[in-house]
Amino acid sequence: MEQTARGAWTSRTGFILAASGSAIGLGNIWRFPYVTGMQGGAAFVAVYLGCVLAIGIPVLIAELTLGRHTALNPVGAIRAITKSRYWPLVGYLGVITGAAILSYYAVIAGWTVGYIFRTIAHSSSTFGAFVADPAIEIGNFALFLLLTAGVVIGGVERGIERWSKILMPMLFLILLGLIAFALTLDGASKGVEFYLKPDFSKITGSTVLAALGQAFFSLSLGMGAMITYGSYISKQENLAISAASVALADTLIAVLAGLVVFPALFSVGQEPTQGPSLVFNILPRIFEMMPGGTIVGVFFFILLAIAALTSTVSLLEVPVAFLVDQKKWSRKKAVAIVTLIVFVIGLPSALSQGSVPALSSIEWFGGRDFLGIMDFIFGNLSLTFGGLLLAILVGWVWGTRNAAEELALGAGPRFAALIPGWSFMLRFVCPLIIAAVLLNLTGIF
Numbered sequence: 030m031e032q033t034a035r036g037a038w039t040s041r042t043g044f045i046l047a048a049s050g051s052a053i054g055l056g057n058i059w060r061f062p063y064v065t066g067m068q069g070g071a072a073f074v075a076v077y078l079g080c081v082l083a084i085g086i087p088v089l090i091a092e093l094t095l096g097r098h099t100a101l102n103p104v105g106a107i108r109a110i111t112k113s114r115y116w117p118l119v120g121y122l123g124v125i126t127g128a129a130i131l132s133y134y135a136v137i138a139g140w141t142v143g144y145i146f147r148t149i150a151h152s153s154s155t156f157g158a159f160v161a162d163p164a165i166e167i168g169n170f171a172l173f174l175l176l177t178a179g180v181v182i183g184g185v186e187r188g189i190e191r192w193s194k195i196l197m198p199m200l201f202l203i204l205l206g207l208i209a210f211a212l213t214l215d216g217a218s219k220g221v222e223f224y225l226k227p228d229f230s231k232i233t234g235s236t237v238l239a240a241l242g243q244a245f246f247s248l249s250l251g252m253g254a255m256i257t258y259g260s261y262i263s264k265q266e267n268l269a270i271s272a273a274s275v276a277l278a279d280t281l282i283a284v285l286a287g288l289v290v291f292p293a294l295f296s297v298g299q300e301p302t303q304g305p306s307l308v309f310n311i312l313p314r315i316f317e318m319m320p321g322g323t324i325v326g327v328f329f330f331i332l333l334a335i336a337a338l339t340s341t342v343s344l345l346e347v348p349v350a351f352l353v354d355q356k357k358w359s360r361k362k363a364v365a366i367v368t369l370i371v372f373v374i375g376l377p378s379a380l381s382q383g384s385v386p387a388l389s390s391i392e393w394f395g396g397r398d399f400l401g402i403m404d405f406i407f408g409n410l411s412l413t414f415g416g417l418l419l420a421i422l423v424g425w426v427w428g429t430r431n432a433a434e435e436l437a438l439g440a441g442p443r444f445a446a447l448i449p450g451w452s453f454m455l456r457f458v459c460p461l462i463i464a465a466v467l468l469n470l471t472g473i474f
Protein backbone atom coordinates (compact mmCIF):
# COMPACT_ATOMS: atom_id res chain seq x y z
CA MET A 30 0.00 0.00 0.00
CA GLU A 31 1.26 3.44 -0.88
CA GLN A 32 2.46 5.62 1.94
CA THR A 33 2.76 9.29 1.19
CA ALA A 34 4.23 12.12 3.18
CA ARG A 35 0.67 13.17 3.95
CA GLY A 36 0.01 9.87 5.65
CA ALA A 37 -2.48 7.21 4.68
CA TRP A 38 -4.59 4.55 6.31
CA THR A 39 -2.67 1.32 6.59
CA SER A 40 -5.49 -0.94 5.40
CA ARG A 41 -9.12 -1.07 4.31
CA THR A 42 -10.25 -2.07 7.78
CA GLY A 43 -8.05 0.70 9.12
CA PHE A 44 -10.00 3.23 7.12
CA ILE A 45 -13.41 1.75 7.89
CA LEU A 46 -12.60 1.73 11.57
CA ALA A 47 -11.27 5.27 11.56
CA ALA A 48 -14.25 6.61 9.60
CA SER A 49 -16.61 4.66 11.84
CA GLY A 50 -14.72 6.15 14.75
CA SER A 51 -15.50 9.60 13.41
CA ALA A 52 -19.13 8.71 12.80
CA ILE A 53 -19.75 6.86 16.05
CA GLY A 54 -19.64 9.14 19.04
CA LEU A 55 -21.82 11.31 21.21
CA GLY A 56 -24.07 11.72 18.20
CA ASN A 57 -25.17 8.11 18.55
CA ILE A 58 -25.34 7.73 22.30
CA TRP A 59 -26.11 11.20 23.59
CA ARG A 60 -27.75 13.07 20.72
CA PHE A 61 -29.78 10.38 18.94
CA PRO A 62 -31.74 9.25 22.04
CA TYR A 63 -32.48 12.76 23.25
CA VAL A 64 -33.58 14.03 19.86
CA THR A 65 -35.70 10.89 19.39
CA GLY A 66 -37.29 11.55 22.77
CA MET A 67 -38.06 15.16 21.95
CA GLN A 68 -39.44 14.29 18.52
CA GLY A 69 -41.92 11.74 19.82
CA GLY A 70 -40.13 8.42 19.32
CA ALA A 71 -40.63 5.76 16.67
CA ALA A 72 -41.93 7.96 13.83
CA PHE A 73 -38.78 10.05 14.13
CA VAL A 74 -36.65 6.90 14.08
CA ALA A 75 -38.33 5.83 10.83
CA VAL A 76 -37.73 9.22 9.19
CA TYR A 77 -34.16 9.14 10.45
CA LEU A 78 -33.49 5.74 8.88
CA GLY A 79 -34.98 7.00 5.63
CA CYS A 80 -32.67 10.04 5.71
CA VAL A 81 -29.59 7.85 6.28
CA LEU A 82 -30.46 5.63 3.32
CA ALA A 83 -31.71 8.18 0.82
CA ILE A 84 -29.43 11.10 1.66
CA GLY A 85 -26.70 10.12 4.10
CA ILE A 86 -25.19 7.26 2.12
CA PRO A 87 -25.14 9.05 -1.26
CA VAL A 88 -23.54 12.15 0.30
CA LEU A 89 -21.07 9.99 2.23
CA ILE A 90 -19.98 8.32 -1.01
CA ALA A 91 -19.68 11.76 -2.64
CA GLU A 92 -17.46 13.12 0.13
CA LEU A 93 -15.21 10.07 0.18
CA THR A 94 -14.88 10.09 -3.61
CA LEU A 95 -13.97 13.76 -3.75
CA GLY A 96 -11.50 13.32 -0.91
CA ARG A 97 -9.73 10.35 -2.42
CA HIS A 98 -9.63 11.88 -5.89
CA THR A 99 -7.92 15.06 -4.73
CA ALA A 100 -6.09 13.77 -1.65
CA LEU A 101 -6.75 17.14 -0.04
CA ASN A 102 -8.63 18.92 2.72
CA PRO A 103 -12.12 20.29 1.85
CA VAL A 104 -10.94 23.70 0.61
CA GLY A 105 -8.10 22.26 -1.46
CA ALA A 106 -10.31 19.46 -2.78
CA ILE A 107 -12.92 21.89 -4.05
CA ARG A 108 -10.25 24.14 -5.59
CA ALA A 109 -8.89 21.09 -7.41
CA ILE A 110 -12.16 20.36 -9.21
CA THR A 111 -13.49 23.83 -10.01
CA LYS A 112 -12.00 27.19 -10.96
CA SER A 113 -14.94 29.00 -9.39
CA ARG A 114 -14.10 31.54 -6.70
CA TYR A 115 -17.26 30.78 -4.78
CA TRP A 116 -17.38 26.99 -4.38
CA PRO A 117 -14.30 26.89 -2.12
CA LEU A 118 -16.43 28.83 0.39
CA VAL A 119 -18.19 25.51 1.04
CA GLY A 120 -14.82 24.18 2.19
CA TYR A 121 -14.30 27.20 4.42
CA LEU A 122 -17.77 26.70 5.86
CA GLY A 123 -16.69 23.13 6.70
CA VAL A 124 -13.50 24.32 8.38
CA ILE A 125 -15.44 26.80 10.52
CA THR A 126 -18.19 24.31 11.27
CA GLY A 127 -15.62 21.73 12.39
CA ALA A 128 -14.12 24.14 14.89
CA ALA A 129 -17.56 25.32 16.04
CA ILE A 130 -18.94 21.81 16.60
CA LEU A 131 -15.75 20.80 18.39
CA SER A 132 -16.15 23.78 20.73
CA TYR A 133 -19.32 22.41 22.33
CA TYR A 134 -18.86 18.72 21.54
CA ALA A 135 -15.74 18.67 23.70
CA VAL A 136 -17.81 20.13 26.57
CA ILE A 137 -20.20 17.17 26.42
CA ALA A 138 -17.29 14.80 25.96
CA GLY A 139 -15.93 16.33 29.17
CA TRP A 140 -19.13 15.23 30.92
CA THR A 141 -18.44 11.62 29.92
CA VAL A 142 -15.02 11.89 31.56
CA GLY A 143 -16.65 13.38 34.65
CA TYR A 144 -19.12 10.50 34.70
CA ILE A 145 -16.32 7.94 34.81
CA PHE A 146 -15.31 9.39 38.16
CA ARG A 147 -18.85 10.06 39.35
CA THR A 148 -19.67 6.41 38.76
CA ILE A 149 -16.61 5.25 40.69
CA ALA A 150 -17.44 7.61 43.55
CA HIS A 151 -21.18 6.74 43.55
CA SER A 152 -21.79 10.45 43.40
CA SER A 153 -25.24 11.44 44.57
CA SER A 154 -25.33 14.96 43.17
CA THR A 155 -27.60 15.53 40.19
CA PHE A 156 -26.57 15.98 36.58
CA GLY A 157 -27.83 19.57 36.82
CA ALA A 158 -25.55 20.34 39.75
CA PHE A 159 -22.59 18.64 38.08
CA VAL A 160 -22.76 20.69 34.90
CA ALA A 161 -23.43 23.95 36.73
CA ASP A 162 -20.02 23.88 38.41
CA PRO A 163 -17.84 26.17 36.28
CA ALA A 164 -14.47 24.84 37.44
CA ILE A 165 -15.40 21.23 36.69
CA GLU A 166 -16.97 22.17 33.38
CA ILE A 167 -13.97 24.08 32.14
CA GLY A 168 -11.50 21.57 33.55
CA ASN A 169 -13.09 18.57 31.82
CA PHE A 170 -13.57 20.53 28.61
CA ALA A 171 -9.92 21.64 28.55
CA LEU A 172 -8.75 18.12 29.36
CA PHE A 173 -10.73 16.68 26.50
CA LEU A 174 -9.43 19.24 24.04
CA LEU A 175 -5.87 18.47 25.07
CA LEU A 176 -6.43 14.74 24.59
CA THR A 177 -7.84 15.44 21.13
CA ALA A 178 -4.91 17.68 20.23
CA GLY A 179 -2.48 14.99 21.39
CA VAL A 180 -4.02 12.39 19.11
CA VAL A 181 -4.22 14.73 16.11
CA ILE A 182 -0.57 15.69 16.44
CA GLY A 183 0.21 11.99 16.02
CA GLY A 184 -1.16 12.07 12.46
CA VAL A 185 -3.63 9.76 10.81
CA GLU A 186 -2.23 6.29 11.00
CA ARG A 187 -0.55 6.40 14.37
CA GLY A 188 -3.04 8.66 16.04
CA ILE A 189 -6.47 8.07 14.68
CA GLU A 190 -6.47 4.59 13.29
CA ARG A 191 -4.96 2.85 16.28
CA TRP A 192 -7.58 4.13 18.70
CA SER A 193 -10.49 3.19 16.54
CA LYS A 194 -9.49 -0.41 16.18
CA ILE A 195 -10.13 -1.47 19.73
CA LEU A 196 -13.15 0.59 20.47
CA MET A 197 -16.03 -0.22 18.16
CA PRO A 198 -16.34 -3.93 18.87
CA MET A 199 -16.23 -3.26 22.61
CA LEU A 200 -18.85 -0.56 22.46
CA PHE A 201 -21.08 -2.85 20.45
CA LEU A 202 -20.79 -5.67 22.97
CA ILE A 203 -21.41 -3.53 26.02
CA LEU A 204 -24.51 -2.06 24.39
CA LEU A 205 -25.86 -5.56 23.75
CA GLY A 206 -25.35 -6.39 27.41
CA LEU A 207 -27.11 -3.21 28.53
CA ILE A 208 -30.05 -3.88 26.22
CA ALA A 209 -30.44 -7.38 27.62
CA PHE A 210 -30.62 -5.85 31.10
CA ALA A 211 -32.85 -2.89 30.22
CA LEU A 212 -35.43 -5.13 28.58
CA THR A 213 -35.90 -7.09 31.79
CA LEU A 214 -36.95 -3.98 33.77
CA ASP A 215 -40.58 -3.52 34.81
CA GLY A 216 -42.48 -1.46 32.30
CA ALA A 217 -39.71 -1.72 29.70
CA SER A 218 -42.22 -2.64 27.02
CA LYS A 219 -43.74 0.85 27.11
CA GLY A 220 -40.34 2.21 26.19
CA VAL A 221 -39.95 -0.29 23.38
CA GLU A 222 -43.33 0.75 22.04
CA PHE A 223 -42.46 4.46 22.21
CA TYR A 224 -39.22 3.75 20.39
CA LEU A 225 -40.32 1.26 17.77
CA LYS A 226 -44.06 1.63 17.13
CA PRO A 227 -44.44 4.67 14.88
CA ASP A 228 -47.33 7.09 14.97
CA PHE A 229 -46.81 8.85 11.68
CA SER A 230 -49.31 11.58 12.47
CA LYS A 231 -46.60 13.05 14.72
CA ILE A 232 -44.34 13.93 11.79
CA THR A 233 -43.97 17.64 11.05
CA GLY A 234 -41.47 19.72 9.09
CA SER A 235 -39.39 20.13 12.20
CA THR A 236 -39.26 16.34 12.69
CA VAL A 237 -37.82 15.94 9.22
CA LEU A 238 -35.27 18.72 9.77
CA ALA A 239 -34.24 17.14 13.06
CA ALA A 240 -33.91 13.71 11.39
CA LEU A 241 -31.92 15.03 8.47
CA GLY A 242 -29.66 17.09 10.72
CA GLN A 243 -29.15 14.06 12.96
CA ALA A 244 -28.25 11.90 9.95
CA PHE A 245 -25.61 14.42 8.84
CA PHE A 246 -24.31 14.86 12.36
CA SER A 247 -24.13 11.16 13.08
CA LEU A 248 -22.44 10.24 9.80
CA SER A 249 -20.01 13.20 10.12
CA LEU A 250 -21.28 14.70 6.87
CA GLY A 251 -21.73 18.17 5.49
CA MET A 252 -18.49 19.76 6.67
CA GLY A 253 -15.85 17.81 4.78
CA ALA A 254 -14.71 15.48 7.55
CA MET A 255 -15.31 12.58 5.21
CA ILE A 256 -13.57 14.45 2.37
CA THR A 257 -10.59 14.75 4.67
CA TYR A 258 -10.74 11.10 5.78
CA GLY A 259 -11.32 10.01 2.17
CA SER A 260 -8.13 11.84 1.21
CA TYR A 261 -6.14 9.24 3.11
CA ILE A 262 -7.72 6.18 1.41
CA SER A 263 -5.82 4.16 -1.18
CA LYS A 264 -7.02 3.76 -4.74
CA GLN A 265 -7.44 0.02 -4.27
CA GLU A 266 -10.32 0.39 -1.85
CA ASN A 267 -13.94 0.00 -2.79
CA LEU A 268 -15.49 3.29 -1.67
CA ALA A 269 -19.09 2.11 -1.94
CA ILE A 270 -18.46 -0.82 0.38
CA SER A 271 -16.52 1.39 2.75
CA ALA A 272 -19.37 3.93 2.86
CA ALA A 273 -21.99 1.24 3.40
CA SER A 274 -19.97 -0.34 6.22
CA VAL A 275 -19.51 2.97 7.99
CA ALA A 276 -23.20 3.88 7.66
CA LEU A 277 -24.28 0.47 8.88
CA ALA A 278 -22.00 0.49 11.91
CA ASP A 279 -23.03 4.03 12.82
CA THR A 280 -26.75 3.40 12.48
CA LEU A 281 -26.55 0.14 14.38
CA ILE A 282 -24.87 1.77 17.37
CA ALA A 283 -27.46 4.57 17.47
CA VAL A 284 -30.40 2.18 17.24
CA LEU A 285 -28.90 0.01 19.98
CA ALA A 286 -28.37 3.04 22.22
CA GLY A 287 -32.07 3.82 21.91
CA LEU A 288 -32.91 0.27 22.92
CA VAL A 289 -30.96 0.77 26.12
CA VAL A 290 -32.31 4.23 26.91
CA PHE A 291 -36.06 4.07 26.26
CA PRO A 292 -36.99 0.83 28.07
CA ALA A 293 -35.07 2.06 31.12
CA LEU A 294 -36.52 5.55 30.86
CA PHE A 295 -40.13 4.38 30.85
CA SER A 296 -39.37 1.84 33.54
CA VAL A 297 -38.23 4.52 36.00
CA GLY A 298 -40.82 7.03 34.85
CA GLN A 299 -38.53 9.75 33.47
CA GLU A 300 -39.59 12.13 30.70
CA PRO A 301 -38.49 11.31 27.14
CA THR A 302 -38.67 15.01 26.26
CA GLN A 303 -36.10 16.23 28.80
CA GLY A 304 -33.49 17.09 26.15
CA PRO A 305 -29.69 16.96 26.27
CA SER A 306 -29.57 15.72 29.87
CA LEU A 307 -31.42 12.53 28.90
CA VAL A 308 -28.70 9.90 28.77
CA PHE A 309 -26.76 11.45 31.65
CA ASN A 310 -29.85 11.09 33.80
CA ILE A 311 -30.91 7.62 32.75
CA LEU A 312 -27.65 5.70 32.28
CA PRO A 313 -26.51 6.10 35.90
CA ARG A 314 -29.93 4.83 36.99
CA ILE A 315 -29.40 1.71 34.89
CA PHE A 316 -25.98 1.12 36.42
CA GLU A 317 -27.44 1.59 39.92
CA MET A 318 -30.06 -1.09 39.32
CA MET A 319 -27.76 -3.52 37.57
CA PRO A 320 -25.75 -6.18 39.39
CA GLY A 321 -22.09 -5.21 39.00
CA GLY A 322 -23.33 -1.88 37.69
CA THR A 323 -20.43 0.19 38.99
CA ILE A 324 -17.88 -1.70 36.95
CA VAL A 325 -20.11 -1.81 33.89
CA GLY A 326 -20.82 1.90 34.28
CA VAL A 327 -17.17 2.89 34.58
CA PHE A 328 -16.30 0.75 31.60
CA PHE A 329 -19.20 2.20 29.61
CA PHE A 330 -18.24 5.82 30.25
CA ILE A 331 -14.62 5.07 29.38
CA LEU A 332 -15.76 3.61 26.07
CA LEU A 333 -18.08 6.54 25.48
CA ALA A 334 -15.23 8.96 26.15
CA ILE A 335 -13.02 7.13 23.65
CA ALA A 336 -15.87 7.06 21.10
CA ALA A 337 -16.17 10.81 21.59
CA LEU A 338 -12.40 11.17 21.21
CA THR A 339 -12.31 9.45 17.81
CA SER A 340 -15.00 11.94 16.75
CA THR A 341 -13.38 15.07 18.20
CA VAL A 342 -10.22 14.01 16.42
CA SER A 343 -12.04 14.12 13.06
CA LEU A 344 -13.57 17.49 13.92
CA LEU A 345 -10.14 18.94 14.68
CA GLU A 346 -8.56 17.19 11.68
CA VAL A 347 -10.61 19.27 9.22
CA PRO A 348 -9.25 22.72 10.15
CA VAL A 349 -5.81 21.23 10.80
CA ALA A 350 -5.60 19.51 7.38
CA PHE A 351 -6.70 22.82 5.84
CA LEU A 352 -3.91 24.77 7.53
CA VAL A 353 -1.30 22.09 6.81
CA ASP A 354 -2.21 21.64 3.11
CA GLN A 355 -3.24 25.16 2.12
CA LYS A 356 -1.24 27.37 4.44
CA LYS A 357 1.78 25.06 4.76
CA TRP A 358 1.72 25.25 8.54
CA SER A 359 3.36 22.46 10.47
CA ARG A 360 0.91 19.97 11.97
CA LYS A 361 2.00 20.95 15.50
CA LYS A 362 1.46 24.65 14.97
CA ALA A 363 -1.92 24.08 13.30
CA VAL A 364 -3.11 21.85 16.13
CA ALA A 365 -1.92 24.25 18.82
CA ILE A 366 -3.54 27.33 17.34
CA VAL A 367 -6.84 25.71 16.37
CA THR A 368 -7.12 24.07 19.80
CA LEU A 369 -6.60 27.41 21.49
CA ILE A 370 -9.26 29.11 19.36
CA VAL A 371 -11.70 26.25 19.96
CA PHE A 372 -11.10 26.53 23.69
CA VAL A 373 -11.99 30.20 23.67
CA ILE A 374 -15.14 29.81 21.59
CA GLY A 375 -16.13 26.80 23.70
CA LEU A 376 -16.07 28.69 26.99
CA PRO A 377 -19.58 30.13 26.65
CA SER A 378 -20.91 26.63 25.94
CA ALA A 379 -19.10 25.26 28.97
CA LEU A 380 -20.59 28.01 31.12
CA SER A 381 -24.09 27.73 29.68
CA GLN A 382 -25.25 24.81 31.79
CA GLY A 383 -26.22 26.81 34.83
CA SER A 384 -22.97 28.50 35.88
CA VAL A 385 -23.75 31.73 34.02
CA PRO A 386 -27.51 32.39 33.95
CA ALA A 387 -27.32 34.78 30.98
CA LEU A 388 -25.84 31.99 28.85
CA SER A 389 -28.04 29.27 30.25
CA SER A 390 -31.35 30.62 29.03
CA ILE A 391 -31.19 32.91 26.05
CA GLU A 392 -34.52 34.60 25.56
CA TRP A 393 -34.40 35.47 21.89
CA PHE A 394 -33.73 31.80 21.21
CA GLY A 395 -36.72 30.37 23.01
CA GLY A 396 -34.90 30.07 26.31
CA ARG A 397 -32.29 27.65 24.93
CA ASP A 398 -28.82 27.58 26.40
CA PHE A 399 -25.74 28.65 24.44
CA LEU A 400 -24.59 25.07 23.89
CA GLY A 401 -27.99 24.12 22.50
CA ILE A 402 -27.92 27.10 20.14
CA MET A 403 -24.45 26.16 18.87
CA ASP A 404 -25.68 22.61 18.31
CA PHE A 405 -28.70 23.83 16.38
CA ILE A 406 -26.79 26.30 14.21
CA PHE A 407 -23.64 24.26 13.52
CA GLY A 408 -24.58 20.67 14.40
CA ASN A 409 -27.83 20.83 12.47
CA LEU A 410 -28.27 23.79 10.09
CA SER A 411 -24.71 24.22 8.93
CA LEU A 412 -24.17 20.50 8.27
CA THR A 413 -27.47 20.24 6.43
CA PHE A 414 -26.71 23.30 4.32
CA GLY A 415 -23.16 22.05 3.71
CA GLY A 416 -24.58 18.67 2.68
CA LEU A 417 -26.86 20.37 0.16
CA LEU A 418 -23.97 22.29 -1.36
CA LEU A 419 -21.69 19.25 -1.46
CA ALA A 420 -24.38 17.18 -3.19
CA ILE A 421 -24.75 19.88 -5.84
CA LEU A 422 -21.00 20.33 -6.13
CA VAL A 423 -20.20 16.65 -6.68
CA GLY A 424 -23.44 15.88 -8.54
CA TRP A 425 -23.43 18.84 -10.94
CA VAL A 426 -20.25 20.89 -10.85
CA TRP A 427 -17.61 18.17 -10.71
CA GLY A 428 -20.27 15.89 -12.18
CA THR A 429 -21.13 12.33 -11.28
CA ARG A 430 -19.50 11.22 -14.54
CA ASN A 431 -16.09 12.39 -13.31
CA ALA A 432 -16.82 11.19 -9.81
CA ALA A 433 -17.83 7.79 -11.18
CA GLU A 434 -14.36 7.28 -12.65
CA GLU A 435 -12.85 7.74 -9.20
CA LEU A 436 -15.56 5.65 -7.58
CA ALA A 437 -14.96 2.81 -10.06
CA LEU A 438 -11.31 2.47 -8.96
CA GLY A 439 -11.08 -0.50 -6.69
CA ALA A 440 -14.76 -1.25 -7.16
CA GLY A 441 -14.98 -3.99 -9.76
CA PRO A 442 -17.67 -4.37 -12.44
CA ARG A 443 -20.44 -5.49 -10.11
CA PHE A 444 -20.41 -2.16 -8.36
CA ALA A 445 -20.31 -0.19 -11.57
CA ALA A 446 -23.95 -1.18 -12.01
CA LEU A 447 -24.87 0.76 -8.87
CA ILE A 448 -23.31 4.03 -10.02
CA PRO A 449 -26.31 5.34 -12.03
CA GLY A 450 -28.54 4.83 -8.99
CA TRP A 451 -26.11 6.74 -6.80
CA SER A 452 -25.83 9.48 -9.39
CA PHE A 453 -29.62 9.90 -9.54
CA MET A 454 -29.92 10.08 -5.75
CA LEU A 455 -27.09 12.60 -5.44
CA ARG A 456 -28.15 14.88 -8.30
CA PHE A 457 -31.91 14.90 -7.84
CA VAL A 458 -33.20 13.32 -4.65
CA CYS A 459 -30.65 14.74 -2.19
CA PRO A 460 -30.74 18.39 -3.30
CA LEU A 461 -34.52 18.46 -3.61
CA ILE A 462 -35.24 16.93 -0.25
CA ILE A 463 -32.58 18.91 1.62
CA ALA A 464 -33.64 22.16 -0.02
CA ALA A 465 -37.30 21.48 0.78
CA VAL A 466 -36.48 20.80 4.42
CA LEU A 467 -34.39 23.98 4.73
CA LEU A 468 -36.98 26.12 2.96
CA ASN A 469 -39.65 24.73 5.22
CA LEU A 470 -37.64 26.05 8.13
CA THR A 471 -37.72 29.55 6.76
CA GLY A 472 -41.50 29.30 6.66
CA ILE A 473 -41.76 29.59 2.88
CA PHE A 474 -44.06 26.58 2.61
Ligand code: PFF
Pocket residue numbers: 051052053054055056057127130245246247248249250252253254255340341343344
Ligand atom coordinates in the same frame (compact mmCIF):
# COMPACT_ATOMS: atom_id res chain seq x y z
N1 PFF B 1 -20.38 11.95 13.96
C1 PFF B 1 -19.98 12.39 15.27
C2 PFF B 1 -20.95 11.81 16.27
O1 PFF B 1 -21.97 11.25 15.88
O2 PFF B 1 -20.69 11.93 17.47
C3 PFF B 1 -19.91 13.89 15.37
C4 PFF B 1 -19.24 14.54 14.20
C5 PFF B 1 -17.92 14.25 13.90
C6 PFF B 1 -19.94 15.40 13.37
C7 PFF B 1 -17.31 14.82 12.78
C8 PFF B 1 -19.37 15.97 12.26
C9 PFF B 1 -18.05 15.67 11.99
F1 PFF B 1 -17.51 16.18 10.93
